[in-house]
Amino acid sequence: xxxxxxxxxxxxxxxxxxxxxxxxxxxxxxxxxxxxxxxxxxxxxxxxxxxxxxxxxxxxxxxxxxx
Numbered sequence: 001x002x003x004x005x006x007x008x009x010x011x012x013x014x015x016x017x018x019x020x021x022x023x024x025x026x027x028x029x030x031x032x033x034x035x036x037x038x039x040x041x042x043x044x045x046x047x048x049x050x051x052x053x054x055x056x057x058x059x060x061x062x063x064x065x066x067x
Contacts, residue, residue: 002018002019003016003017003018003019004016004017004019004025004028004040004041004043005040005041005043006028006030006038006039006040006041007038007039007041008030008032008033008035008037008038009035009037009038009039010030010033010035010037011030011032011033011035013030013031013032013033014041015030015031015032025040
């Protein structure tokens with residue numbers, strides 16, 4: 001179940017919500033004002049690097065050598 005980022009277009013509150021499926025996004029309401037007028041924001045994600053390291057890399061770490 002992904003966590004989506006939203007912003008209320010009524011009061012401007014940014015918030016995150018755990019959503020079970022894409023169809024449930026239409027049921028999300030603002031936690032501040034209760035409005036259904038929200039927009040889903042574009043979110044970035046982090047992925048662990050290979051191996052047993054517990055650190056996260058950057059986009060530059062994924063670039064081919066010499067660039």
